[in-house]
Amino acid sequence: MKPVNYGRLAPSEPGGSSPPVDQPEHATPHPSRKRGVILLSLLSIVLIIASAVSATLLIGLRTRASSSQPSPVLARKPTKAISKTCSKTRFRSLCVNSLIDFPGSSAASEEELVHISFNVTLQHFTKALYLSSEISYLQMDTHVRSAYEDCLELLDDSVDALSRSLYTVAPSLDGNTGEQIQPGGSAEDVVTWLSAALTNHDTCTEGFADLNGAVKDHMSEKLKDLSELVSNCLAIFSAVDSGDFSGVPIQNRRRLMDAEISEENADNLPNWLGRKERRLLSLPVSAIQADIIVSQDGNGTCKTIAEAIKKAPEYSTRRTIIYVKAGRYEENNLKVGRKKWNLMFIGDGKGKTVISGRKSIFDNITTFHTAAFAATGAGFISRDITFQNWAGPAKHQAVALRVGADHAVVYRCNIIGYQDTLYVHSNRQFFRECDIYGTVDFIFGNAAVVFQNCSIYARKPMPLQKNTITAQNRKDPNQNTGISIHACRLYAMPDLRAANGSFQTFLGRPWKLYSRTVYMLTYMGDHIHPRGWLEWNATFALDTLYYGEYMNYGPGGPVGQRVKWPGYRVINSTIEASRFTVGEFIYGSSWLPSTGVAFLAGLAV
Numbered sequence: 001m002k003p004v005n006y007g008r009l010a011p012s013e014p015g016g017s018s019p020p021v022d023q024p025e026h027a028t029p030h031p032s033r034k035r036g037v038i039l040l041s042l043l044s045i046v047l048i049i050a051s052a053v054s055a056t057l058l059i060g061l062r063t064r065a066s067s068s069q070p071s072p073v074l075a076r077k078p079t080k081a082i083s084k085t086c087s088k089t090r091f092r093s094l095c096v097n098s099l100i101d102f103p104g105s106s107a108a109s110e111e112e113l114v115h116i117s118f119n120v121t122l123q124h125f126t127k128a129l130y131l132s133s134e135i136s137y138l139q140m141d142t143h144v145r146s147a148y149e150d151c152l153e154l155l156d157d158s159v160d161a162l163s164r165s166l167y168t169v170a171p172s173l174d175g176n177t178g179e180q181i182q183p184g185g186s187a188e189d190v191v192t193w194l195s196a197a198l199t200n201h202d203t204c205t206e207g208f209a210d211l212n213g214a215v216k217d218h219m220s221e222k223l224k225d226l227s228e229l230v231s232n233c234l235a236i237f238s239a240v241d242s243g244d245f246s247g248v249p250i251q252n253r254r255r256l257m258d259a260e261i262s263e264e265n266a267d268n269l270p271n272w273l274g275r276k277e278r279r280l281l282s283l284p285v286s287a288i289q290a291d292i293i294v295s296q297d298g299n300g301t302c303k304t305i306a307e308a309i310k311k312a313p314e315y316s317t318r319r320t321i322i323y324v325k326a327g328r329y330e331e332n333n334l335k336v337g338r339k340k341w342n343l344m345f346i347g348d349g350k351g352k353t354v355i356s357g358r359k360s361i362f363d364n365i366t367t368f369h370t371a372a373f374a375a376t377g378a379g380f381i382s383r384d385i386t387f388q389n390w391a392g393p394a395k396h397q398a399v400a401l402r403v404g405a406d407h408a409v410v411y412r413c414n415i416i417g418y419q420d421t422l423y424v425h426s427n428r429q430f431f432r433e434c435d436i437y438g439t440v441d442f443i444f445g446n447a448a449v450v451f452q453n454c455s456i457y458a459r460k461p462m463p464l465q466k467n468t469i470t471a472q473n474r475k476d477p478n479q480n481t482g483i484s485i486h487a488c489r490l491y492a493m494p495d496l497r498a499a500n501g502s503f504q505t506f507l508g509r510p511w512k513l514y515s516r517t518v519y520m521l522t523y524m525g526d527h528i529h530p531r532g533w534l535e536w537n538a539t540f541a542l543d544t545l546y547y548g549e550y551m552n553y554g555p556g557g558p559v560g561q562r563v564k565w566p567g568y569r570v571i572n573s574t575i576e577a578s579r580f581t582v583g584e585f586i587y588g589s590s591w592l593p594s595t596g597v598a599f600l601a602g603l604a605v
Helices: 033-066 080-086 092-100 110-135 142-169 187-207 214-222 226-241 253-260 275-282 305-311 574-578
Strands: 292-294 320-324 327-329 334-336 343-346 353-357 373-375 381-383 386-389 401-403 408-411 414-416 422-424 428-432 435-438 440-445 448-452 455-458 467-472 482-486 489-492 505-510 516-520 546-550 568-570
Touching: 080 092, 080 110, 092 110, 092 226, 110 142, 110 214, 110 226, 142 187, 142 214, 142 226, 187 214, 187 226, 275 343, 275 381, 292 305, 305 320, 305 334, 401 408, 435 440, 455 467, 467 482, 467 516, 505 516, 505 546, 546 574
Parallel strands: 292 320, 320 343, 327 353, 334 373, 343 381, 353 386, 373 401, 381 408, 386 414, 401 422, 408 428, 414 435, 422 440, 428 448, 435 455, 440 467, 448 482, 455 489, 467 505, 482 516, 516 546, 546 568
Antiparallel strands: none
16 A cells, blocks of 8 residues: 555555655754743643543542542453443554553443543544654755654644543533533534544655654654554544444434524525635625735735735634735745644635645655645635646645645545545535546545535546546545535546546545545546556455445436446435435534535435
């Protein structure tokens, strides 16, 4: 499995890899004291938080354990509750060993062990982040530094995701009344955040896949067991939450949908955002009062998008509107970081407001690092903008847009590139009325994402390459992730058409073991190969993936000659197909309530 950067090469490059990079053995001074102080503070704070969250639980456990006798020395033999809890996981020995030494676990019930497993995992991630930062002063070449910085960012994001998950599953006490206060997150939120933490870890480790040396060795040691710990949390929580579709919990979802899709949403808008967002996505630009205006001619608040992002508040529960006037903005890998909540970028239209970049893996950086624009701050929205990476097909992996923001909406945007155009990295995302262009794996990642009423254009690839529209990398059966392409259109660009069938185009290939992608009610042009889907590497994942097609049409739509893999299916049940609609697959408790995006909550076209 594999090779350059994030485990993915062009289909014409099976098993290839870039040459190993030797890492320096000697430390040279590098300004890092500030980072060290910050991360030391972070470690202290998170450990205190984790302890506080568990306080109520542990008091109860210790009281129960003490009864009339002093607590005995903890035996290494797991309790019946620990054994039963860990029997549900994929990494049972690690589960037992991680729980058995936690204070109070010997008296914990199965439900209480859910809280404990989250706490243990959060503490391991926090420690890994702190210890990983210790080598920031080392001299590293560009590629190693890129992979290392990816890991620090992704570990930091995971600590945040795990903290929110812990607060959701472990109720705290009201200081005045002594009553339990249950945080506002839902079961679906928890599965989403745990899935994202697992994806973050996977991305981090794959950044070092083709590297060697001291930095990789250090990181490998510090990252040990983290993926397995999160996987165990997912399994334990999913079992308690009793989800019913390979990690897509729909407990009480129909009831919630019936309650939340009210008369004001009768126009098929999903219940993701508030009334303000509905208006913002439907109003003309001239009618919107922006908080920040970006204009290259100096007639706005800022001349650059980077400056606008910097001006935006952190952790804001209020929507911040950034209007980016027409022009071409190339600002070297723009990023809306995790702390920048609820930013909405509005442009003057596709092809008018253009955010572009040219970074690729040929710049000796990771695929994650190549994105012309990246967003990880929750509540990110983009409207009427073109995102483009113009590195070209010869530069291979070169991302135009990377999204890891939870509750993200991308509306009426162009996303243009060749290989790896759109990185739907993690969390819950929705794309509507977008045009997406590429060649190899040009929609890839491990978000829970729905594309609706989008046009997806295959371009002419490099010689000997095959086009693959999707490469989904779901790693764990309990992750609630996948790519759903609903009521879209698959077209061939003129350059591909002119090649007269010299290049094959496939619907997708499995990047990871539990890859999951569906196409529903979608037009498919005659450039789609009759087999439909492409192997990643021989028989890898063919019996564990989930690839489905439901009532697609057009010259590329017939399923008679499709692959015969165990994991591929022609979906005939509307109930099964409905699980990949907005209403069920990425609904969440309340996050898209009124976006203004004209939108289908169910299957109907």
